[in-house]
C-alpha cells in the first residue's frame with residue numbers, strides 16, 4: 001500500500017452539472033458549491049490527499065436525503081454522507097466527485113424510551129450533544145471515540161472508544177436504523193425489541209458500511225443507566241510488556257473494568273506537555289470501574305493486586321469526578337497531544353486489534369519496530385479490547401519518510417494479522433486500508449462486493465471506499 005494511494009475515479013461531468021443545477025433549484029442556500037464548503041467536507045485528519053466533492057447539501061429531514069439520492073441516482077452521480085469529518089482513513093474523499101450530504105442540521109433526538117433504555121436520534125447529533133440531552137434522565141450513551149463524532153458517522157464506521165471493553169462497540173449498541181437506499185426510498189432495518197431473529201440482520205450490515213450501501217437517516221440506540229459510583233485512577237509500569245500483561249490478567253480474571261487504556265512513555269510525555277500534567281513518564285494504564293461503592297472498591301482492590309504482581313506502581317484511585325474528568329480529558333486529547341509533539345509533521349494513525357492474549361507480544365514487537373524506524377510514534381490503546389494505535393509522525397513531503405512509514409504500517413498490520421487480529425479495530429477501511437482489507441479477508445471480499453453491487457448497482461454511495469469494485 002502506498003500512503004498516497006488515493007483512488008482516482010472517473011467523473012461523469014454531464015451528470016454532475018445536471019445534478020448541481022437541480023440541487024441548487026431544489027435546496028437554494030442549503031446547497032453550496034463554493035471551494036471552502038467543498039474543502040471543509042473533505043478535509044479530515046487523514047494524511048491522504050483530499051478529493052473534493054462538487055457540492056454540499058445541508059439536509060434537514062429524511063425526505064431531503066431521499067430527494068438528493070433520487071436526483072443523484074438518476075444521473076449516476078456519487079453521494080457522500082458527512083457527519084463531523086473526524087474519520088481517519090479518507091472516508092470522505094470524492095474520487096469521482098459528487099455531492100456531500102451534511103447532517104449537522106439533522107441533529108434532533110426523536111424519542112427517548114427511558115423505561116426501555118433506548119432512544120432514536122437523527123444521524124447528525126454528536127455523542128456529546130446526545131449525552132447532554134440525556135443528562136436529566138439518569139441514562140447515558142457510552143460509546144466515546146476521541147472525537148465528538150456524529151452518531152450517524154459512528155454507526156457508519158462501527159466506532160468504539162474507551163468504554164467498549166465494558167459496553168461494546170456501535171455494533172452492540174445500535175438496535176435499528178432507517179436508511180435511504182439507491183432508489184431514494186427509506187427502509188427500516190428492525191424494531192426496538194432487544195433481540196430479534198427476523199430475517200437477515202440488516203442493522204449490522206449497515207453498521208460499519210461507511211456510507212457505501214445507503215444513507216442512514218435515523219439511529220435507534222441502546223442506553224445505559226448512569227452508574228451509581230465511578231472510581232478510577234492510573235498507575236505506571238516498568239515496561240510496556242508489564243502493563244499489557246496486567247491488562248491481560250485483568251480481562252482474563254473477568255474483572256468488569258469499564259475502561260482500561262494503555263499509554264506508552266512518549267504518549268505520557270505528550271499528554272504532560274499538552275494537558276499540563278506532571279505524570280511520571282513511563283508506560284501507564286488509565287483505569288475506570290463502574291458500579292456501587294462496594295463493587296468499585298472491590299474491583300479496584302483486585303486490580304491493585306494485579307498491578308503489584310507485574311511490578312507496577314501503587315494504584316491510586318479516586319471517585320472524585322473532577323479529578324477523573326481531568327485525566328480522561330487528557331486521554332481523549334491524546335491524538336492532539338501527539339500531533340503537538342511535532343506540529344510540522346503529518347500524522348498517520350494505525351489501528352490494529354489482536355486477541356487479548358497476544359496484546360503484550362504485539363505491542364512489545366511494535367515498540368521495538370518503532371525504535372528501529374527512528375520515528376516519533378506514541379502508542380495509545382484501548383488495551384482491554386486488544387486494540388492499540390500508533391500515531392506515526394512523519395514528513396509527508398519526504399519520499400523517504402513516506403516509504404518508511406508505509407513499510408512500518410505494513411509490518412504492523414502483518415504482525416496483527418499473523419496473531420489472528422485485524423488491520424482496524426475501530427477506524428474502518430475508507431481509502432487508507434483498502435489493501436489491508438484484501439490481505440485480511442481475501443475470501444470474504446467477493447461476498448462484500450456482491451452485496452455492494454446488489455444494493456448499489458450504479459456505485460453511487462461513497463464510491464472508492466472499503467474495496468475496489
Ligand SMILES: Cc1cc2nc3c(=O)[nH]c(=O)nc-3n(C[C@H](O)[C@H](O)[C@H](O)COP(=O)(O)OP(=O)(O)OC[C@H]3O[C@@H](n4cnc5c(N)ncnc54)[C@H](O)[C@@H]3O)c2cc1C
Nearest residue numbers: 083084085086087146149150152153154156160211216426
Ligand atoms: C482525535 C480523534 C480520536 C478518535 N478516536 C476514535 C476512537 O477512539 N474510536 C473510534 O472508533 N474512532 C475514533 N476516531 C475516528 C472517528 O472519530 C470515528 O471514525 C467516527 O465514528 C467518525 O464519525 P464522524 O461523524 O466524524 O463521521 P465522518 O468522518 O463524517 O464520516 C465517516 C464515514 O461515515 C459515513 N457517514 C457519515 N454519516 C453517515 C450517514 N448518516 N449515513 C451513512 N454514512 C454516513 C461517511 O460517508 C464516512 O464514510 C477518532 C478521530 C479523531 C480525529
